[in-house]
Amino acid sequence: MGKQRIYTISELASEFGITPRTIRYYEEVGLLASTRESQNHQRLYDARSRARLKLILRGRRFGFSLGEIKEMIELYDVDPTQKEQLRRTIEYGDRKIAEVEEMIADLIQIKEEMLEFRERFTGLLTDLEQKEERGKAGV
Secondary structure (H helix, E strand, O other): OOOOEEHHHHHHHHHHHHHHHHHHHHOOOOOOEEEOOOOOOEEEOHHHHHHHHHHHHHHHHOOOOOOHHHHHHHHHHHHOHHHHHHHHHHHHHHHHHHHHHHHHHHHHHHHHHHHHHHHHHHHHHHHHHHHHHHHOOOO
């Protein structure tokens, strides 16, 4: 069997477009684990940690809290069938979808209000310009 790929903190940070500080923070809060190279005390990560980091970043992009992400990841470790992890992920996902739908509805309402103001202001501007033109024409 081949040797498992090992990643440095710099390699992971570069690959995922984040800072090493972010990775260290995820480690600090218990989302990731690293090993230390004895010679220069460099943090090293295996393929499993890389996969976890990818899940963490995907969860953050979807708006999940670090606590929710940690819970979902930890469920994978305790339930080999992954059923509970999937249930919890669906539950959190449904909540996020509802939040996104609410934000979309709010944005649509804001857009409609802005369009109404734009129409009103355009009408006012047109009226003012017409009055100015009539004044210049001496009408």
